[in-house]
Amino acid sequence: MPFKELEHTADVLMRVWAPTQDGLFSESASALFSVIFCNAEDRGVEIPFSVEADDPDSLLHDFLSELIYFADVEGAAFSHAGVTIHGRSLDAVVHGEPFSQERHAGGTEVKGISYSGMHIIHNDDHFAVDILFDV
């Protein structure tokens, strides 16, 4: 799994990595959904959206904040998101299924994405970031 939960006393700290920046954003979305929803699968719910920001860290922050909003208002349990970054903006499609108490309850709401310590780093092969979800 290209994300891993690290030790953090108060909240959920995730380390995410991927070969591309698009992949890093996509895996960050999966990490977020793994906290909020249980057993979510791609069963036809699709929401396309775009985000713009001044720098890559802010773009990731705003992208994930948008997903938290969708998780709250769309009545869906999301499993993953496909992302294409174009400089300071991105186009994304988030996938999932209608939320059902029986299948998807039992996760933890994420209140927000912290800017603290969130810096995307990379080498020749990988992009990586630590993200703190306030729960």
Add this chain to the structure above:
Amino acid sequence: MEWEVPRGFIPDMRVPARFFLSDKLSGTLEEGALSQLANITTMPGIVKYALAMPDIHLGYGFPIGGVAAFDRNEGVISPGGVGFDINCGVRLITTPLRESDLSLKKRELIERLFATIPTGVGTHSSLKLSPGDLDEMMVSGASWAVEHGFGMERDLQCCEDHGCMKEASTEHVSQKAKTRGMPQCGTLGSGNHFLEVQVVREITDPEAASAFGVEEGQVCFMIHCGSRGLGHQVCTDHLKVLEKAVKKYNIALPDRQLACAPLTSPEGEAYFSAMAAAANYAWANRQMITHHTREVISSLFGISYDEMPLVYDVTHNVAKFEEHTVDGVRREVCVHRKGATRAFGPGSSCLDSAFASTGQPVIIPGSMGTSSYLLKGTKVAMEKTFGSTCHGAGRVLSRTKAKKMMGGREIQDRLRKQGIIVKATSSAAIAEEAPEAYKPSSEVVRVVHRAGISEEVARLEPLGVIKG
């Protein structure tokens, strides 16, 4: 007990920092939390010192348990000093029931509460709010709920600020925040939020307990939740605006999450008014949950609704304008409390007359399965901590470690043997909140009592809990 972190601990500290911790709790202090406390002291207009309560732990921006006051004219306001869950808070309600009255009906009570109060991810309120209702609720707070039949007039006198921050305005609350808030008023949420049925096991200050309407052996219920998605969205929206304000006003910060703006700037004023609106929503939310809980207890035990008065409602994530004496001079300051509780002492002018001689009630929830406490505010708190004290036990174990240590079922069984019924949306939710994941609430309370920044009045033990 009371420690000072002098200027120079990190660069650019404007004032020292102070924290309260006993020898027994010293092992729980994380280095990162201390740095976060020191970071606050670099912010413009900070008055006297940055403070941390004994339940201090690593957060983002401010540490959890952080308190700081900023000058009305020279200071700043920061969502990082309030948190995403604006006006997350706790309230305590008494009933005329004794523990023995519950006996065989205890499980049924917990099941009924779980079925009635929407709990966990993806749940919605039964209340259908119109956009106009939501706007009124954000302006009026708990009184909106009482006026619409969800409580008693007397409830309002027993809330901090009477359950309403008058500076609230919906002008800077986004449509997104409103869309999230509309279906969620009257829902508990998840994480460490809960509704607990408790019994008053011990009275340590009979005079104050009597003034607060609390007696030994009484069954009570405690509600812990906040402003739900609406408050979270207000924080997210304004963090973005204040990030830009940091550049505009040339403010140097050691942590991006401390993004802030001068209190007198349009950006600072916009956040403050929206934060106050979210705080009011949170009071209405706790009021709705109180109403439904009273109805369940009333129908199950045949007692009347008005036999269940509210002892008090405290907020522990908020920024507020207050007057404090600093070095002998009365000053208006904006006090940020993030994971800290107001603990105003006797004689404070903004307290309801019922609490004028005792100081305000302070409610400290324990972790699941451990004691909660009722305390009172003190004059020492007014002198030392801008009238503040701790807010809870404070975590010591991450959620991952807690889950590895013990399964949810195991914890549920163990607590059942102690007479505590736990009902949650999943066993993982129970495991994450295991009693071992928190500092002992008794020790945290002992520290604030010994430091004099609040004083013990009563100890309550859990009988049953519902959580998301």
